[in-house]
Amino acid sequence: MVIRYDAPLNVLVSTKGHPFDTPAFFGMFDAMRGMTWTHVEQPATAALMSPEGASDFDALLFYDVPGLQFKTPKPPDLIAPTEAFKSGFRGLLDAGKPMIFLHHAIAGWPLWDDYAEAIGARFFYQPGRYKGRDHPDSGYVFPVEFTLTPEGDHPVTKGLEGGFTLTDELYLIEMLEDGIVPLLRADYAFHQDNFYSAANALEARMWTRDGWTHGPGTDLIAWAKISGNAPTVTILCGNDAKTYGDDNFRRLLRNAIDWVTSDAAAEWARSG
Structure with missing residues (x-):
C-alpha cells in the first residue's frame, strides 16, 4: 500500500490480543477514501500513547485487548499498564485526541478503571471489580442476527x-458510566439465557453458562462519550469478515471517524 503523506486524515489503528480476519479487516480501511491509516500492534501501541507520540494521527482507533495474557484452559493473567502509559493516555484525553473503541477493545486494561471510564463500559473475561463493585464475567453469543x-x-x-441488520457477535455487559450519548440499539433480548459465559469459554467450555449468573445487559451497540476533553465513539459490533464487508457497518465506522475528528465534535467535547 502506498504511504499517503498528503492524506487529509490519518488514523492510527491498534490491534493484537484477539484473533481476527486481518485481510478483511484492513481491506475495510483500504476502501475508505479521503484518509489514510497506520497499523500498530500492542505492545508497540503503548509507546505512542502520549500527546507527543500520537501527534501525527488525527484519531486513534482501538481494536485490541491489552492487559490480558490468555492461557486457556486457565484464567488469563491480568497485566496492569505502566505509569508512563497511564500518564500518556490521560494526557491524550486532556488534549482532546479523538478515539474510537471497536468491538473487543472494551475488554482492554481490566486492572485500570480509567480505561473503562474512557469507553463507558467493560467486557469482563472473568469476574472482576470496578470502582469497588463486584461484577460477574460478561456474556457473548455469535453468530446472531439482529437489527x-x-x-x-x-x-x-x-x-x-x-x-x-447484521449477523455478528453480541455481548452481555453493563454500562459503567453516565454521560453517554446513545447512537444505536439492537433488537435482541439481553439476558443471560441468550448468552454464554466468557469465563467458561476461557476454561475451554465454550457455549456454556453453567454456574454463571448475570443481570440484564444494555441493548446499546454504539454510543458517543466525552472522555476528558476528547470525543469518543464506542461500537460493539465488528467481529468478522462478514461485518467488515457490510456497507452499512462501513458507513457507520467511517461516520464515526469523520465525526470524532470534526470541529463540531471537538467543540462538543470541550463544552462538556
Missing part, C-alpha cells in the same frame, strides 16, 4: 436512519 436502530439524530448514524 440496529439509530436513537436520535447524530452524524455517526447519518445515512442509517432506517436501521440495518
